Amino acid sequence: MRVSSYNEYLLLNDSDEESYLIYNSLSNGFGEIHKGLYNALIQKDMDYLEHCAEKEQLLQGQFLYVGPIKELDQMEEQFKIVRHQNETLNLTILPTFSCNFRCSYCFENLTSKSGKRAFSQKIQNEILTYIEKSVEELHFKRIIVNWTGGEPLLEFKNITSLMERINFIANKNKISIDHFMVSNGYLLTSDRAKKLKELGVKRIQITIDGSKKATIKEEY
Ligand code: SF4
DSSP states (O other): OEEOTTEEEEEETTSSSOEEEEEETTTOOEEEEEHHHHHHHHTTOHHHHHHOTTHHHHHHTTSEEOTTOOHHHHHHHHHHHHHHOOSEEEEEEOSOSOOSOOBTTOTTOOOHHHHTOOOOHHHHHHHHHHHHHHHHHHOOSEEEEEEOSSOGGGGHHHHHHHHHHHHHHHHHTTOEEEEEEEEOSTTOOHHHHHHHHHTTEEEEEEOOOSOHHHHBOTTO
16 A cells, blocks of 8 residues: 555644645545555655554555556656647647746735736637647647636736637637636626626636735735
């Protein structure tokens, strides 16, 4: 039995007893564990894990696994299935790394270099060329575009214009098109929401994490 290399842990600050969220990015397994179990997983204490009450659930979520699974092979296999299917062209577009917030945990790590990178017309044209070429060569039946960032609404004008052009390609080829977005929501007015809906945005995931004090870096 082994501990998965794909486990991620997050300390829950506000619980009475120290506990952790655990997530496995290979299986999508998710749960909450106590400190003793967390320590055993981190330290790969197989004696503890073999005999713990949670062993079955840990195996089910693939936080623990029994050989001969090779996790990297499994990951590559899953990647190939997604990469080589020709039902849906799935795109994730980051129009900007900039953000009007500064969440302390933000993985975007906004440096002056990445934060100022422009969503230029050249990049937008390259995205359109890629979509046109992919649709033509692989005969996709559906396009899904996930807009994220940074904060995508900082580039509202550019993203709506690019959405129109992507929709045009989809309509021309008679394939369905859906847009999804992840945003902190601060710049989402009702007019903007209406416009995005008209352009085919099916869902906007608004990230609400907690109070200003808990989530925004002091220096901001
Ligand atoms: S709102 Fe999102 S992109 Fe902006 S700082 Fe927070 S986590 Fe990062």
